[in-house]
Amino acid sequence: MIRKTFLGLLLVSALGAFAAGCGDDGGGIDRPDGGPINRPDGGGGGGLNPGECFDGEPTTELEIINACPTTGCIPFDNATRIPPDKLALVPQ
Amino acid sequence: MGLAQTVCQELPDDEYPNKIYGVGGSAATPLISSIAREFAKLPGDQRVTIIWHDPGAGHAMHSLIGQEVDGVRTPAPVGTSGAVQQARYWDSNGNEHRCSVDTLSNPVLADFGYMAAPPQDINGYEDLDIATFGIGAFVGPVSGWSLITHIDSNQNAISAEALYLVYGYADNSGVAPWTQKRWLFGRNYTSAALLAWVAATGLPAESFQFHEDVQTNSAMVTAVANAEVPNASLGFVSTEVADRNRGQVKTLAFQAKGQTCAYYPDSTPTSFDKKNIRDGHYWNWAYHIFYAPVNGSGVPSNPLVARFFDAITGKTNPDVPHNLDLIIDEGTIPDCAMRVSRDPLGGYTPLASYAPEEPCGCYFDFVATGESTCDECATTEDCSGDQVCRRGFCEEW
Numbered sequence: 001m002i003r004k005t006f007l008g009l010l011l012v013s014a015l016g017a018f019a020a021g022c023g024d025d026g027g028g029i030d031r032p033d034g035g036p037i038n039r040p041d042g043g044g045g046g047g048l049n050p051g052e053c054f055d056g057e058p059t060t061e062l063e064i065i066n067a068c069p070t071t072g073c074i075p076f077d078n079a080t081r082i083p084p085d086k087l088a089l090v091p092q
Numbered sequence: 093m094g095l096a097q098t099v100c101q102e103l104p105d106d107e108y109p110n111k112i113y114g115v116g117g118s119a120a121t122p123l124i125s126s127i128a129r130e131f132a133k134l135p136g137d138q139r140v141t142i143i144w145h146d147p148g149a150g151h152a153m154h155s156l157i158g159q160e161v162d163g164v165r166t167p168a169p170v171g172t173s174g175a176v177q178q179a180r181y182w183d184s185n186g187n188e189h190r191c192s193v194d195t196l197s198n199p200v201l202a203d204f205g206y207m208a209a210p211p212q213d214i215n216g217y218e219d220l221d222i223a224t225f226g227i228g229a230f231v232g233p234v235s236g237w238s239l240i241t242h243i244d245s246n247q248n249a250i251s252a253e254a255l256y257l258v259y260g261y262a263d264n265s266g267v268a269p270w271t272q273k274r275w276l277f278g279r280n281y282t283s284a285a286l287l288a289w290v291a292a293t294g295l296p297a298e299s300f301q302f303h304e305d306v307q308t309n310s311a312m313v314t315a316v317a318n319a320e321v322p323n324a325s326l327g328f329v330s331t332e333v334a335d336r337n338r339g340q341v342k343t344l345a346f347q348a349k350g351q352t353c354a355y356y357p358d359s360t361p362t363s364f365d366k367k368n369i370r371d372g373h374y375w376n377w378a379y380h381i382f383y384a385p386v387n388g389s390g391v392p393s394n395p396l397v398a399r400f401f402d403a404i405t406g407k408t409n410p411d412v413p414h415n416l417d418l419i420i421d422e423g424t425i426p427d428c429a430m431r432v433s434r435d436p437l438g439g440y441t442p443l444a445s446y447a448p449e450e451p452c453g454c455y456f457d458f459v460a461t462g463e464s465t466c467d468e469c470a471t472t473e474d475c476s477g478d479q480v481c482r483r484g485f486c487e488e489w
Contacts, residue, residue, distance in 0.1 A: 048352045061442040064372035064432055065351045072360050073353035073373070074249040074345045082254055086266035090253045091294055 050077055100143050100170075100179050100191035101198045108141040108181065112396050113170045113193075115156075116206030117149030117284045118308040119235055119330035120380045123422040124206065125180065125188060127404045130412040132182035138411070140396050145170055145179040145193065145202075146308065150214045150282030152205025156383055157225045159216050165225070169199035204397050205383040208235050208330070209284040210437045215297075226393075228386035231436040232405040233424035236331030236357040236369045237288040237376045240313070240341040242322035248361075249345040249354035250326075256293040258326060262301040269323035277315045277327035278302030284378065285309065285328050291440035292348060292376045309333040316341050331357045331377075332423030335364065348375035364460045366425050370453070372432035372443045379436040380404075380424065416452070416483075420459040429456035447489075454485035 048054065053068035078087060103111070114124070121144070128142035145151075151173040158165040171177065171193030178190045193200065210229075211217045222229065239255070241247055247269065250258075257265040262273035270276070279286040281297045290297050306312045309329040317340040319325035327341075334343050334357075343361060347354035355374045359367040368374035382401050384392040392398040402409040406419055406426045419426050431453070433446035454466030467486040469475050475486035 050352050052352050058372075058445060061372075061444075062350050064443045064445065065348055065375055066353075067372070070353050070373075072368075073355055075352070076249040076251040076254065076345075076347045076354045078251055078253050081251075081267065082257065083266045086257050086261075087253060089261070090256050 050079075051075055097178075098189065098191040100181065100193045101200060102194075103141065103181065103191065107184070109137065109139050110396050111141045111143055112203040112394065112400065113143045113145070113179075113200055114204045114206060115145045115147070115154075115170055115173065115202040116152035117208060118146040118310065119149070119208050119284055119333065120206055120232075120424075121146050121180075121309065122332045122336060123233070123380065123404065123419065123424055125182070126418045126422050127400065127412060127415065128180075129182050129186040129188075130403070130415075130418070131400065132184055133186050134411060139184070140400060140411075141181060142400065143170075143179050143181045143191070143193075147173060148280070148282035148307070149207035149209050149284035149287070150216075152202075152207045152383055153211055153214050153217050153222075155202035156205045156227050156385070157217070157220070157222065167201050169193075169195055170202050171195045172199070203384065203394050204392070204400070206380065207284050207383070208378045208380050209287050210381065210439050211383075213284075213287050213439050215281045222383065226385050227383055228390050228392065229437055230382045230384070230392075230401045230405055231427075232380035232382055233419045233426050234369065234377050234430060235380050235424050236366070236374060237285055237292075237378070238329055238331045238334035238357060239289075239344040239346055240316050240327050240329055240334055240337075241344055242316060242319050242325040243340060243342050244322040245325060245342055246323055247344060249347060251347040251354065252293050252349045252351075255289065255346075256295045259289070259293070259300045259302065260295045270326050272321060272324045273301055274303050275319045275321050275324040275326065276302040277304055277306050277312055277325075279307070279312070279328075280305045285312075285330060288376055288378060288440070289328055292346070294349075313337045313341055331366075331369070335423040338362075346374065346376060351375065364423070365457060366423070366429075366460065370425060370430055370432070370456075372445075375443070378440070381436065416455075417459055420456055425456070426452060428452035450480075450482060451487045451489060452482065454487050455483040458485065 053070045054063045054066045055068045058064040058067045131140040154168045154173040158167045172195045254267045258270040306315045312327045312329045316327040345354035345356045355368040357369050357374045369377045384397045387393050403412040403415045428448045432443045435441040454464045458464040469481035469486050472481040478489045479486040
């Protein structure tokens with residue numbers, strides 16, 4: 001449980017830095033440890049948050065496109081770059 | 093080139109023997125040029141003169157099968173389909189020239205076609221089985237599709253969702269800085285490049301809005317490079333064309349649907365390793381597919397076409413023994429360097445992990461970037477474990 005809390009704080013911290021860094025589209029996720037945020041179980045690749053990657057043997061397309069490592073990736077945060085009313089127009 | 097137009101059919105046979113005509117998209121024009129140049133330099137009767145007309149992917153089908161009119165399909169002669177009039181050919185020194193196809197007094201039919209798309213993706217061919225028309229498909233190397241912006245743009249990435257809005261709503265996209273239709277460039281429904289972004293965004297081809305249909309990959313580079321509002325400019329080309337024009341335009345990293353980060357086709361904007369295409373991080377890629385009339389064994393009926401296809405699809409062949417190098421040099425990826433796959437004739441089917449029969453990833457890195465992290469070898473005994481020595485490097489198996 002403690003570990004989960006720590007990971008959660010780490011994630012929130014990292015995502016905050018990520019969101020702040022997205023406005024200028026300058027490239028690179030500003031993570032506390034400088035590396036990708038891995039999620040060992042991956043949640044099937046579909047439950048990842050911005051900047052997270054799937055740390056395992058990828059089998060599905062979502063796992064493949066989100067596989068770790070994410071060297072050189074540049075986040076594009078739809079939530080901060082696209083107005084909500086416009087984002088709602090995009091079919092899921 | 094002078095004002096007088098050379099007529100393709102009038103190229104003298106002694107200087108330009110064994111002519112074959114090809115029609116299709118401009119995405120692979122760099123690769124086709126590279127292989128055609130080698131065939132033009134072969135000695136004597138071995139020479140093959142490839143005359144290449146690249147008005148757009150869909151025109152490959154128009155030229156080999158034909159659009160349906162009153163229930164009948166008739167192949168369109170070369171040069172009658174599409175807005176691009178001139179064809180390319182190469183002399184015995186490998187120099188490229190242009191000629192005009194005589195469509196009136198001496199019409200010729202295409203010997204082969206090329207598209208980075210399956211036939212069913214082309215408007216008017218959705219339910220058509222090309223085999224019933226005696227046409228076979230031959231899968232070549234992989235090509236990426238790149239989004240490009242002005243070299244001075246301050247943007248580095250875009251998502252599938254943003255792209256949907258930018259091309260779907262143009263002036264009203266709401267996605268800064270891509271909010272001016274004037275600086276959005278596109279292609280029509282015959283373009284494999286457009287179809288690629290249709291697949292990536294879910295935006296129907298007919299819903300794409302842009303200032304101008306620029307007709308070809310090279311014209312797209314020119315249009316984007318000359319945009320007067322750099323940040324607002326956007327267009328799309330094959331990755332090999334983008335690679336050739338890095339001094340003029342800038343490639344954007346792309347974040348596919350469901351992806352948590354955007355990636356370049358290569359590991360960095362300045363490298364040529366195609367790492368992210370090869371391992372699946374860059375979603376938007378397709379196989380170059382070549383089409384031609386085939387015999388009962390599924391082999392191209394025209395033996396000259398068969399030779400050309402062997403070389404350009406990466407098979408070991410006597411005409412262009414260094415074809416793998418050329419394929420890599422032109423920014424395309426041979427199957428042996430891929431670690432993901434999709435159904436070549438199924439369109440943009442989901443990516444799957446892939447293990448090529450004889451991997452060449454180490455050699456690919458060496459040719460594409462000038463270096464490889466793999467051990468060099470003379471024989472497999474120089475390698476460890478399951479590694480196999482191939483083309484001078486210890487490949488994974």
